[in-house]
Amino acid sequence: MKELIETVVKALVDLPDEVTVTEASDDRTITYVLSVNKDDMGKIIGKQGRVIKSIRTVVYAAGTGLNKRIHLEINE
Template sequence: MKELIETIVKPLVDYPDQVSVEEKSDERNITYLLSLNKEDIGKVIGKQGRVIKAIRTVVYAAGTSHNKRIHLEINE
C-alpha cells in the first residue's frame, strides 16, 4: 500500500525524492502518514481538497481486503 501511495503522489510534486510514507497500525486501523516537502503540500491537497480526496478514495478502495479502516494523513 505504501508503494501505491508513493506511485500516486510522486508525479504530482516538485521534490519526489522527499516523499515518504510511514505506516502505523493497531487492531482496527491502519494509518499512513505522508511526508513531503512543505512546498508540495498544496499540490497534494489541491483546490478545495480534491486531489487528496481522490488519492484517499483510491487508497481506501485498494485497502478493502485488509478488513481494517485505512486512514491517509499528511504529516506537516
C-alpha cells in the same frame, strides 16, 4: 499499500525524493502518514482538498480486502 501511495504522490510533486510514507497499525486500523516538501503541500491538497480526497478514495478502495480501516494523513 505504502508503495501505491508513494507512486501516486511522487507523480504529482516537484521533489519526489522528499516523499515519505510511514505506516502505523493496530488491531482495527492502519494509518499512513504522508510527508512531502512544504512547497509541494498545495499540490497534494489541491483546490478545496480535491486531490487528497481522490488519493484517499484510491487508497481506501485498494484496501477493502484488508478488513481494517485505513486512514491517510498528511504530516505538515
